[in-house]
Amino acid sequence: MQKSSKSLNPLPYADFRSDTATAPTPDMFAAMMKSSLGDDVYNEDDSVKALERYVATLCGHEAALYCSSGTMTNQLAHRVHLSNPPQSAIVDIRSHVFNYEAGGISFHSQAAVYPIMPANGQYLTVEDIAPRLVFDVDVHYAPTRVISLENTLNGTIMPIEEIVRIRELTLEHGIKLHLDGARLWHASIATGISMREYCSHFDTISLCLSKGVGAPIGSILVGKEDTIKKARHFRLLFGGGWRQAGFLAEAALFCIKTNWPTMENTHRQARWLERAFRQVGCRITNPVDTNMVWVDTTDAGFGVDVLMAELAKEDIKISGSGFNARVVLHYQISDEVIGKFIDVLHKLASLPRMKVAVDLTRKSMREQPSGIYKSDDESPPSSPAPCALPSPKKLPLEDPENPRSKDSTDPEVATSPLPDKAVFEEKDLSSKKPHCFFEGEEQEKDSDGLVTPPTLPLGAIRRKDQWPLPNSFSSPSAFLKGADRPVSAYGALSSGGSLEEVGNAQKEQDESTVRRTQSLDIVETMRQQTAFDKGADKSLGAEAKKMNKLQYRLSHNPASKALKRASGRIVRWGSLLSRES
Structure with missing residues (x-):
């Protein structure tokens, strides 16, 4: 079967978009060569009549009408049943007649259409339809004249048991039942239920010969003799009469006999x-x-x-x-x-x-599951605060098992000059301990609790004149970067000062450091707030411009001017009438 299937596709590609995409085969063309050449508008083409008799007999009905499309056969059936407005039809909300036929029922048949979504999500039931029936008892509503089903719908088979129940409902209330059976061929093969059994429960049935069995073109409408006679009249009215259609009918009959199995x-x-x-x-x-x-x-x-x-x-x-x-x-x-x-x-x-x-x-960034992040302490990204202040950089903690020693033999530690970058440690500001030291250095204290640089012996402490004075700072940023050094207690100690002087110098240094840190924080806060305010001002300015432009357009609109003139006239006439009265 694989070999046969492959050889039957004359196209250079495989088309899964629709089963209407099948192409005529050489065997189909050979069948078309045997067709009659009569005129179907006069009902004189033997090939068309043979196809119609074959399908009518297959479905157990009296007659059939061969048309160019399934949309035409569906619309003809509804037009025959819906002949006396006001009227309405009940359809499945997913059906072809409701979604893909350009509103034809309302246009051609002058009928309201009431779509229903099945409660089970697959096919309509009596429980879906019965509460929505409209009877001819109130002039405010359009009574139900037709119920239209589709089998298969989206490839799903409607159970024969439910079809029987709906048919009993329609017979009880004198309502016609139509079936869009474009792919009823598939339902019959899949369930083993004959076409005759399926079609016996409907007044009219539309069967597609293109998407159903792979014919080049056409659908066929099946029903009673008088129904098909009226549908033939409407087909001509719709512009659907065709002349020498025999070769298409031969191709369709060939496909039913060959492709359907x-x-x-x-x-x-x-x-x-x-x-x-x-x-x-x-x-x-x-x-x-x-x-x-x-x-x-x-x-x-x-x-x-x-x-x-x-x-x-x-x-x-x-x-x-x-x-x-x-x-x-x-x-x-x-x-x-x-x-x-x-x-x-x-x-x-x-x-x-x-x-x-x-x-x-x-999902949005805020809705992503936490499992996509690397660790538990990470959280989903969020928008930053408009004025978030940078926190001071912290000194990396030393490894307690391998601390750096002041007599280390590491050449970089023993011979390197003092680092160029000052970093602030976050400690209690009221403490007497120094708050300024240098990145990469370990704090060493002498017997008086003073901090000394770990990379230099105590006798090699720099003299006071080697440290820059406070007024030598070029800028606050230069202080943060460590390009300039504040005066420290080391200068007082190296110049021979007493311990009290050293302590005072140390205290002054701590207070100066705190003041400078707070000042720089304030400067940074003001800088960021200013930048934010400027952005906000720009945004507000843009909004104001938009509002002014909109107000200008409204005030200079011709309709607004006319309304203003009319209002003025009304006021003048009102005042005039008041004076005369």
Whole structure:
């Protein structure tokens, strides 16, 4: 069957977009060569009449009418049933007659249309329909004249038991029952229920010959003799009469006899493809009863656009957008093509980073799960505060098991000059201990509690004249960068001062450091606040300009001017009438 299926596709690509995408085959052309050449408008073409008799007998009805499209056969059926306004039709909200026929029921038949979403999400039931029936008892409402069903709908089969229940409801209230059976061929093969059994519960049935069995063109309407006679009249009114249609009818009859039995293999391929989609993490959104696979690729980590691009490299076409796709199989799809399709799915599923990319498109930054962050103390990103102040840099803690010693043999420690960058330690500001030391140095204290540089012996402390005076600071930023040094207690000690003087110098140094730190914090705060205010002023200025521009346009609008003039006249006339009265 794989070999046969492959050989029947004359196209250079495999088309999964719809089962209407099948192309005529050489055998089909050979059948078309045997057609009659009569005029169907005069009902004189033997090939067309043969097709109509065959399908009417197959469905157990009296007559049939061959038309150019399923939209035409559906609209003809509703037009025949809806002949006396006011009137209404009940349809499935997902049905073809409601969504894809340009509002034809309302236009052609002058009827209100009441769509219903099935409670079970798959097919309409009596419980869905009965409460919504409108009876001819109140002139404010359009009574229900037709109930329109579809089988299959999105590839899902409507159970015959529910069809029987709805038919009993329509007979009880004198309502017509129409079936859009474009793919009823598939339901019959999948369930084993004959076309005659299905069609016996409906007044009219539309059967598609293109998407159903792969004919080049056409659909056929089945019903009673008088119904089909009236529909033929409306077909001409709609502009649907055609002349030498015999060669198309021969092709359609050939497809019913040849392609219809192959649908069992098509259903097998659909289930095969469904399993492959599930294996790569896709979600199937509708039951795969026949030849359609409705899929959501979100959980698989790739979009339909990516899937379409990869399949195009294998000469495969599908339809869809975002993360949702509909894959439709037909008799010209081979097992070899299904294998290529599945290989592409596994290739996309094996790519890294795709799942994260999908998560980022589906969720905002604040809604991302904590599992995507590296550690527990990390949190989802959030917008920064407009005036967040930088905190002082902290000195890295020394390793307690390997502290740096003042007599270290490390040449960088023993011979390096004092560092160039001053860093502030966050401690209690009321403490007497020094708050300024140098990055990379360890604090060493003498017997009096004074801090000495660890890299120099006590006798090698710099003299007071080697330290810059406070007035030598070039700028606050220079102080922070450590380009200039504040006077310290070391200068007082090296110049021979007493311990009291050294303590006072140390205290003065601490207070000076605190004052400078606080001053710089205030300067930085004011700088950032100024920048923020400038941005806010710009934003407010832009909003003000927009409002002024809008007010100017409103005030100079011709309608506004006319309203102002009219208001003035009213005021003048009012004052005049008041004076005269």
